[in-house]
Amino acid sequence: MIITLKKETPQKEITRLIGQFESRGLRVNLIQGVNYNVFGLVGDTSHLDERMILSNQWVDNVQRVQAPYKLANRMFHPEDTIVNVAGIPVGASEKVVMIAGPCVVEGEEILCTIAEEVKKAGAVMLRGGAYKPRTSPYSFQGLGTEGIRELAAAREKTGLPVVSELMSIDRIEEFEENVDLIQIGARNMQNFDLLKAVGKVNKPVLLKRGMSATIEEWIMSAEYIMSSGNPNVILCERGIRTFEKYTRNTMDLAVIPLIREKTHLPIIIDPSHATGDWKLVKAVSLAAVAAGADGLIIECHTKPEEALSDGMQSLKPEKYAELVRDARRVAQAVGRDL
């Protein structure tokens, strides 16, 4: 950590600060410039709080040299992590994992039909929301427990492991028992109590990036889960909020090589939420595979125009099959399979 002091800082204060850092086991190097004095702290600074140091009136600037995450940090864990989801490996050079299904579970029959269709098209996991975060209290909020039951039934029928979003701590047992990959949604990325709770669960977690979360904050949320005891975290990018309104969100695929550089965790992409428009989903999916994504989670529905949520971004099974076929070619072009 590098701390810049104002040039008029009294010597007494400099000495006091050095003492304070040394008492925490850090070694302090001082650089004296014309207009500034700079401290370099050597040692483990991950417990220091930048904003607390900044509250000292003589401090002008604080910069972390080392990333604030440890367990997720590639530097301390150079090999790729492969997360096992009910037998399916995700990450490293494993096959690109195709996850598909409706935005929201609407009934057992329609869910099973969709599940069979996407399986036929090439999907290896089934997604579906039972508890739905909706902007309006007047929108359909999901089937709840009944939805989870229907997901389990669809898994029974098709053999596809299921992914579903957990919104609240009080449902955690239900999810641990019935869901193969527990999703933490974008709006809950910094619901820290929920992160700690899934950190104690014996199931892998799919952690979506928050709508306005920096990459660093996103990794720190993974760190919450990991430091609570659960190392099986898959990151999922779904676009961030920007001024652009032609798309629902703006998704920078540069996160794929970046996440690989900074962490050892698998990274999958959600082109449905990123674009919000089924017509754009295929191009973005192929791009994600070309950039090295470990998986794609895509909304599919047999009758999008009758879907109770987000039909606009849902692909019909035949379009999805086409996407899988083309994505496979792209995967092979970059030395991978799907």
Next chain:
Amino acid sequence: MIITLKKETPQKEITRLIGQFESRGLRVNLIQGVNYNVFGLVGDTSHLDERMILSNQWVDNVQRVQAPYKLANRMFHPEDTIVNVAGIPVGASEKVVMIAGPCVVEGEEILCTIAEEVKKAGAVMLRGGAYKPRTSPYSFQGLGTEGIRELAAAREKTGLPVVSELMSIDRIEEFEENVDLIQIGARNMQNFDLLKAVGKVNKPVLLKRGMSATIEEWIMSAEYIMSSGNPNVILCERGIRTFEKYTRNTMDLAVIPLIREKTHLPIIIDPSHATGDWKLVKAVSLAAVAAGADGLIIECHTKPEEALSDGMQSLKPEKYAELVRDARRVAQAVGRDL
């Protein structure tokens, strides 16, 4: 609601859609343009889902004419709402409410000292976090129940009602018993289960705007609380996330007249989080009062450089006293008091 159809939409589909909307009790007006056909729906459209309609392949665009909120809507509730917080009225032309205290509760003695100092300076409520949302799992997470107890003790001593952030449903009884104004933080603005839960509580709620929430989404979150049964919602702006890095967040004070136009709820401002820098807090506070804010919530600490959280944005009591004095002059200049 205005729905634009592509020009090549078959007549059969147009007829089908008209039937569908009419079956929901809406009246449909059709405008036929050269390149487009447009439907105008007349009636209560608040239960229609725009994105579901957009999923129809012939639909080009959907626009809401009426805001999607009802209970919070000024149109249906023209007079200002005044929220009563333990006897203190907030809103309309009532006094501008001054709330102050430490970011986080750190111990009874220091809390009481701060409480007495800010009361002397002019504060009428005490703020303090017992449960703290921190980006890093390695940062101090708050004293929890002990912090709530200390807040109650400080209220006992000073008579100041207390405001504190609730992060999780499982603490709701503790808050209902001990806290006078329950704060929902920016990170939980769309934690819908938590919103529904405080909607059933018999205490007023301070709803902070999410870091990247639109004004409409923010009002919709108030609507969640109100439609669950609790009409006592105070909105609190604390800045949004933008590309600018010289300030912690970017706070548009135009929200004050805007919120007054769109809703009947009180609106208070948090200049500490908005700026992230105590040196900027006073100017932004005076600006907020001039723009018509119903209150200011400000972080204060007797020793900011030793605070366990966000000392950087905390004012010392003497600076706060100066701020209150100047804010009072500005309040009076705009025909109000403080």
Next chain:
Amino acid sequence: MIITLKKETPQKEITRLIGQFESRGLRVNLIQGVNYNVFGLVGDTSHLDERMILSNQWVDNVQRVQAPYKLANRMFHPEDTIVNVAGIPVGASEKVVMIAGPCVVEGEEILCTIAEEVKKAGAVMLRGGAYKPRTSPYSFQGLGTEGIRELAAAREKTGLPVVSELMSIDRIEEFEENVDLIQIGARNMQNFDLLKAVGKVNKPVLLKRGMSATIEEWIMSAEYIMSSGNPNVILCERGIRTFEKYTRNTMDLAVIPLIREKTHLPIIIDPSHATGDWKLVKAVSLAAVAAGADGLIIECHTKPEEALSDGMQSLKPEKYAELVRDARRVAQAVGRDL
């Protein structure tokens, strides 16, 4: 165009407005709702100014049904435009065009070396800045006319057509004579006098998206060039500014299918500026090709660490050759060549 009037609008005002629009040759349809009145205007509304209509106190909302661009609009020009750059076709299903070279021209010898290297690696055009927009007046501003001369010399030697950024109207003749593809940079995307000027030039134009320009504004800037007489516009996405700081900009590759849907113009991608980091350039390049980009413009330098500008995002020729080889495989996987 759909205009929503407040419910309390006096009948007299409604009649006056109808008269006003009809006098401009538009047909007006009126929808009367419970809380609102809505006008639908039928006819050519591209000369109407939304904000002018909004200034009427009775108007609540104005929505364009038709995009405000015409010449660039796919609706009125369904077939893809192919722009010819000194014999090289760009767009439609033509080969993906590889453009490479240094950020800034630094001397004839080094420029020719780089040109020969990138040509060998697979580039078909040479990029290089002679006039450079730099944030600081103290940074190197480019060689100017001498730089243009060196570009011409490098073209002479290698046969590669050259691309360079024009910053000011007073250099337009120099560019018309010496440059094969005139680039308008992100900072000048709304320098409308410059757009009109290149609209009168007999050379194709590469129009970069502004740092915070919406897709619609970007297309409108193309419309400026086209409506001044130059139909040969290639759009170039280079990322937008967001809150994220791990990358220089945030580039949403969904613009590729979107631009294809909205316009008939070619679209190329600049992964160097989008990411600002050479380590991320390859992944984003492959992604862009997979998503259907018509070309890639990439910064290359034989000695990035000695480059006078943006060495950080420059690839060495051997890395570029690797990128071209892999991009070719991806192009073929999506049914195209390179």
Next chain:
Amino acid sequence: MIITLKKETPQKEITRLIGQFESRGLRVNLIQGVNYNVFGLVGDTSHLDERMILSNQWVDNVQRVQAPYKLANRMFHPEDTIVNVAGIPVGASEKVVMIAGPCVVEGEEILCTIAEEVKKAGAVMLRGGAYKPRTSPYSFQGLGTEGIRELAAAREKTGLPVVSELMSIDRIEEFEENVDLIQIGARNMQNFDLLKAVGKVNKPVLLKRGMSATIEEWIMSAEYIMSSGNPNVILCERGIRTFEKYTRNTMDLAVIPLIREKTHLPIIIDPSHATGDWKLVKAVSLAAVAAGADGLIIECHTKPEEALSDGMQSLKPEKYAELVRDARRVAQAVGRDL
């Protein structure tokens, strides 16, 4: 400047880098951490390019300790600059300067009427666009030279100095002769050739902040003008682009105290463009004065609904008079006049 090297950097490279910096007259201090090596450079680093240093493969991070601007820097010029506009002082504790007028000049008669009205209401300068940057080529582009002539005529009649936007270098003589305060608009904030040109002019410059410019970039653009020879720069904030759509732009008034801290230049506020809605202009204006703005530039029109540009954000003279009256009270409450 602080440069962080990766831990595996070879000693030879460290030695080479030290030599390179020392040869530029800088003193180098080295801090050796467990995972990193850090250089501190002492001396004048304003000519070093951060991104060039970052292009070295062993460099992990570069941080400026000193701001990259000098002439505009408060550190080297502690007293406030007062800019004289045709006899009217702007800045320091001078009167808050009220500038008003139409968005665009539409004819001599209407301009003179508006000028007389705003003068009566309390304005001391007249604004009006003769050359207008419009998103669409099909919108009214301003009267050009004729507009400048009309501004001069209105000044003749009312005695109000005039402010107008310069869009292109080829009009610079016209502006130097006829305009009292030359405005550089948001879209041209990084049109560096134009900045250099007005740096050589003997008239003060009003520099608007770009739509997505950081505060640092904005000050750097002032530095361009100042380093070209013109010290008379007034900064003007007009809001930045964000995801929020209820307002036209998002304006953080914290820029007022920030600009005062970082620079010695005057800062004025444009609430009309910031909000885009005349109903919000007054609240934001009062807020700006309370926060310490040196002036307000506000769009006024006698018939906003017939204005050729931006009538929506224009105040009628009677509303403006009310605003001036209330702003005066707020100015006096914060110890200033207007």
